[in-house]
Amino acid sequence: MPTTTEPLALRMRPRTIDEIVGQAHIIGRETPLYKMVKKGYVPSLLLYGEPGTGKTSLAYAIARTAGRELVAINATSAGKKEIEEAAEAARWSGNVLLFIDEIHRLNKAQQDVLLPHLESGLITLIGATTENPFHEVNPAIRSRCGQIQQLKRLEPADLLVILKRALADPERGVGAQTVIIDDALLWRIAEAAGGDARVALSLLEAAVAAADERDGCLYIDEAVVASCTANRGFTHDKYGDHYYSLLSAFQKSVRGSDVDAALHYLARLLEGGDLASVCRRLLVIVYEDIGLANPMMGVKVQAAVSAAERLGLPEARIPLSVVTIELCLSPKSNSAYKALDAALADVRAGKLGDIPDHLKDAHYKGAAALGHGQGYLYPHDYPNGWVAQAYLPSVLEGVRYYEPKEHGEEKHYAKVYRRLEQLKQEGKVRP
Known part of the structure; x- marks a missing residue:
């Protein structure tokens, strides 16, 4: 293994875009960005994705492939001075790419310095952020970036390629020594990394350091891998863009009646300790997606939520598992809230009209003189109310x-509703 103190993940960082593993939708050989960079042209762009998806690595690989100098700063610690220095370097060489990590944290002073240089084309910007740039990045900066690309977590198969590359590389990787590891154990490391190449390489580096040496070879066994991968493979950011996607995926899985998917996303939310958000989302689901098709589910979910809040985690998972499965398997209807949304749209558009006189309040002196309440027919005085x-x-x-809708319990409401519509047509309804 190299004697350098640099972490394996840093040593194995891709040097060119051809060494990038995964992210084929962004930098695959047939993508416009790949072809641009290969020709030496780099547009200003924003890269966003979860930690460990390779935003910084991609920026460095783009710079090296295009033969451009990369100046890297972090928006949380850099100031106007660093941006001005990058602009000055660009004036002298005309070959500078400015990489700004955590770009969504740029303050107004930094933006005021950066924007004119972007506008003039002096600075080519590569911004990286873990947040959705459409929500968190200044619109003025977004408008000056030719591309906005979302990086995805790597699949275990992608990470396996990276791990094998590190095992075989004698200069940057650990290939200077013979490392013996079963493919199944290497796959376990890839899975435990949770789509993060940096984590995968760090786990491999730890496993190599803990391996038993025999006959000049390093042997990584199951016990070493189990120890190195314990409590790995799960991350939860309660305030990030991914958090809202988890909640969305949970609700859409219930709406789509996929029990296993719903339980998967419920597990991820609960593993992150997100009990309050889960309870709130279940209450939304039962009225938004189940509605009149199974009205009693509202009572059941409320009872389960109350039990979960009183029990706390980990026991709260028990009632929540029951109602999640029942919500998935329940008939679905969104007709009630859709009906109200249609009424709200009319109200907001000014389609109001005057309340019919016979419905107006008549509990005050002088109401009769105005005709308020006159002619009102009291339904309880008539057959069937x-x-x-x-x-x-x-x-x-x-x-x-x-x-x-004609399914679940709502089919009974539908029958009554249509009968009332028929009676309205047959009866003499006074205007």
């Missing part, structure tokens, strides 16, 4: 917001 009369403002006569 119903009588034909107008309730909507006249300008909205005949409007229909609710479109019932």
Whole structure:
């Protein structure tokens, strides 16, 4: 193994875009970015993705491939001075790429210095962020970047390629010594890394350091891998873009009736200690996605949420598992809230009209003189508690917001609703 103190992950950082593993949607050989960089042209761009997806590595590989000098700063620690120095270097050489990590943290003073240089083309910017740039990066900076690319977590198969490359490389990797490790154990390291190449290489480096030496070879056995990978492979950022995607994936899996997917995302949320968000999202799901198809689920979810909040983790997982599965397997309907949304749209558009006089409040002196409450037909005085009369403002006569669905419990509500519509047509409804 090399005597350098540099971590293996740093030594194995890709030198050119041809050494990049994964991210084929961004830098694959047929992508526009690959072809641009190979020709020496680099547009200003923003790279975003979770930690460990290779944003910094990609920036360095792009610079080296294009034959450009890379000046790297971090928005959390750099100031106006560093940006001005990068601009000055660009004036002299015309060959500088400015890499800004955590670019969403640029303050106003930094932006004021940077923007004119981007506008003039003096500085070519590669910005990296763990946050969604459409939410967190200044729009003025976004508009001056030709591309915004999202990096994805690497698959275990991608990480396996990187690990084998490190094992075989005698100069930058650990190939100077003969390392014996079973492919199944190497795969376990790849899986434990959670899509992060830096973590995968760090785990391999630790395993090599802990390996038994026999006959001039280093043997990495199952016990070493188990020790090095313990408690690895899971990360949870409660405030990051990925957090909201987890909640979204959880709800969409329930909506799509996929029990196993819903349980997977529930497990990830609970493993992150995110009990409050899970409980809130379950309450949203039961009324947004189950609705009138199974109204009693609202009661069940509320009971499960109350139990979970009282129990706390880890026991809270028990009632939450029950209602999650039941929500997945329940019939679904969004007709109720969609009906209200349609009514809200009319109200916001100014489609109001006057309340019919017979519905107006008549509990005050003088109401009769105004005609308020006059002619109101009290439904309880009629058979079946119903009588034909107008309730909507006249300008909205005949409007229909609710479109019932014919499954689950809602089919019974649909039958009643359609019978009432029929009676309205048959009865003499006073305007």
